[in-house]
Amino acid sequence: MTRIVFMGTPHFSVPILRMLHEEGYDILAVVTQPDRPVGRKKVMTPPPVKEEAVRLGLPVIQPEKLRNSTELDEIIELGADLIVTAAFGQILPKVLLDAPRLGCINVHASLLPKYRGGAPIHQSILDGESKTGVTIMYMEEKLDAGDIISQQEVEIEETDHTGSMFEKLSIIGRDLLKATVPSIIAGTNERTKQEEEQATFAHNISREQERMNWSDDARKLYNQVRGLHPWPVAYTTLNGENVKIWWAQVGQTTTEQKPGTVVEIGKDRFEIATGDGKTLAILDLQPSGKKRMTAEDYLRGTGSKLQIGDLFE
Template sequence: MTKPLKIIFAGTPDFAAKHLQALIDSPHQVIATFCPPDKPAGRGKKLTACATKTLALSHEIPVYQPKNFKDVADQETLKQLNADVMVVVAYGLLLPKVILDAPRLGCINVHGSLLPKWRGAAPIQRSLEAGDPETGVTIMQMDEGLDTGDMILKSNCLILASDTSASLYEKLADLGPKALIDTLALMASGDYPRVPQRNSEATYAAKLDKAEAEIDWQLAANKIDLKLRAFTPWPGSYFQFLEQADKLHTIKVHQVGVIKKDTSEYQPGEIISSDKQGILVATGENALLIQTLQLPGKKAMAVQDVLNSRADWFKVGNLITGKSCQ
């Protein structure tokens, strides 16, 4: 690196704040931080600052919170900062061309996938759901498309069978800042790669929807397991159990194991066995052993504890597939 860069940072959640901290600790100068307006949070709906704003203010970095960049005044404010580069991490706003072109070296983004795979809002969860063997972060030069810009640097990590979106999030939150600092060193030298993405290899990581988290017992057990890990901690996988004709319970599943078993004689969603080892449920292929679950209004508990009070819900032969439980 020949000369430290003047950087504008734009981001919102804790994942972004980890990258901002790395920039603060680097030789570069963070001259401003952009984040969305404060939002109501908690029971009292008190306006609350995001993690990035809180960190920036603690280091006396100026903070700007435009609703979007359609207002010319907001565009001019950013231009007049005369930054070398703008670093964008989980900002949540689309940037118009006038903003992308404002810094001397443009805008770069830290994206939580190995582009062009999993462009979009939920790359960590979708990579898990798909059963990918690895993921990582990509530092790219931003353009007007959705995660379509030229790639500057990639950093890979394996996806383990024990990973959830929460643990994978933490892995990428460690990889990303290191990759970002390495990228900025290349940019400061004036000689850095820009590799175009192959659009033909692109996949899209759609935003999560709560409805997706309801377990479909028609799927193979390993597919259900992948979805469960992808949707942990949010929105959390669940099934519905009809206790009586008019009493439908939503039960969250926290920990499972995939059991190889011929389930052709069972219906998907039928309980094969129920004991302190877990609740074994037939699926479209093999079986799923539920080890930890959460009853309505309760905390997550081991199956052994659940059966002490609700063994009648999980009798062998019961169906746990919503209204088909009758």
């Protein structure tokens, strides 16, 4: 029986871990990030992969930093045949990459060599891509640069956002890995080198990427909203206070008003001028210090003071 160490952290990784367990592989340990404080009350919360591992009765290892740690030695001493990672969140040192007999493979949420890095799903939507996918790849010291074993493409729908694509790609990754692992064990899998000149990068989302620039065109702003939904969420400011924009649409209005200006107020939305003379219709938002709400509730309540001509910046 093939002995596997699984390494992953968020919800994306959970169906993949569950599949390996259901397929009967000998999972020696599950390696994930440490528990973290969550919410205003800073409640220590385990990562989703840990919760699933505990449910399945699997040993859990949670290194703060893998390199030069006692946990690293512990993982190597397990003697796994194969290490499988899926959104683990840390770089694997060479000593670990070299340890398993069958190598280390990663389930990556893009069509490599495009969108190497920690935020491939976010970035593909921010860039307005019409398709993405999953790559199963061998791991090496360079970021997401290892040989490709298998890939599967999927369309990004007009209404998709980062959350919905995480769900889709998690299932595709699970199924693709299920089909791929037997060939790795048998030594019959394909192994294709990446074309370095085609590589692009999707680094973790910065605070600067979250702020909306109303001089951008309406389509780019819409992609920003859905690319950052449901986390970390795009934001703008009104009267010096931050406003998170949870959901929006490209509006129907054309305008010559200054970008950021409120040009239309309806029952369940309001529209803001953008840089290409179109508008962005705001449907779901969160004013500073308040809960998330629909635009209709906002306009009926505290937002009733919003007027045509008000300026978002």
